[in-house]
Amino acid sequence: xxxxxxxxxxxxxxxxxxxxxxxxxxxxxxxxxxxxxxxxxxxxxxxxxxxxxxxxxxxxxxxxxxxxxxxxxxxxxxxxxxxxxxxxxxxxxxxxxxxxxxxxxxxxxxxxxxxxxxxxxxxxxxxxxxxxxxxxxxxxxxxxxxxxxxxxxxxxxxxxxxxxxxxxxxxxxxxxxxxxxxxxxxxxxxxxxxxxxxxxx
Numbered sequence: 001x002x003x004x005x006x007x008x009x010x011x012x013x014x015x016x017x018x019x020x021x022x023x024x025x026x027x028x029x030x031x032x033x034x035x036x037x038x039x040x041x042x043x044x045x046x047x048x049x050x051x052x053x054x055x056x057x058x059x060x061x062x063x064x065x066x067x068x069x070x071x072x073x074x075x076x077x078x079x080x081x082x083x084x085x086x087x088x089x090x091x092x093x094x095x096x097x098x099x100x101x102x103x104x105x106x107x108x109x110x111x112x113x114x115x116x117x118x119x120x121x122x123x124x125x126x127x128x129x130x131x132x133x134x135x136x137x138x139x140x141x142x143x144x145x146x147x148x149x150x151x152x153x154x155x156x157x158x159x160x161x162x163x164x165x166x167x168x169x170x171x172x173x174x175x176x177x178x179x180x181x182x183x184x185x186x187x188x189x190x191x192x193x194x195x196x197x198x199x200x201x
Contacts, residue, residue: 013078013085014092020074021096021113024103025066026051029059039103047108049143052196064112067097071116087169090117094173098180109180111147114173118154121166128157141195144184151177 026046030038035054043050048064071093078089097113099105111133119126133150137143155170178185187193 009082010088013082013088017074017089017092018096021093022100026063033059067112068116071113072120075120125157
């Protein structure tokens with residue numbers, strides 16, 4: 001009986017984390033705000049950067065905050081309900097955002113969601129992530145570069161803070177962020193990656 005129960009908590013955290021992570025706030029907010037279907041705008045991505053292309057800065061900010069919050073809530077809620085399952089919830093919430101069942105598994109790139117997850121797992125790492133992401137975004141105005149740099153900072157900062165229990169997970173999530181940015185990487189090498197405020201990316 002006890003051995004069987006050992007699987008229940010991680011499985012429950014995976015399911016709950018995935019469902020929370022898969023909520024497509026960008027799509028929901030743009031529809032409610034009368035800005036149309038986000039998947040037919042700009043890059044078609046469901047994240048805050050693409051919401052910004054609708055010209056609705058408030059919706060973009062709300063999308064960024066909610067995408068981050070769902071990652072953090074998934075980790076904290078699952079750890080509260082099922083102690084010891086924070087990492088399962090973190091992985092599931094992140095995958096939920098990247099591959100939401102509601103949108104035929106076509107989701108976002110995970111930058112904001114990863115920040116929320118990090119803040120919940122170890123807030124100093126989350127703070128480093130936020131500084132790298134928002135700092136580079138403000139200086140370079142290239143969303144993809146800022147997001148990828150922030151993702152790379154996650155396993156590095158975890159190691160520097162001696163949170164070696166988080167390093168492997170964060171390295172995997174970082175690689176997923178880079179994978180989701182593969183088209184942006186191609187555009188960066190070809191010199192066609194736009195800055196914020198321009199049409200596509």
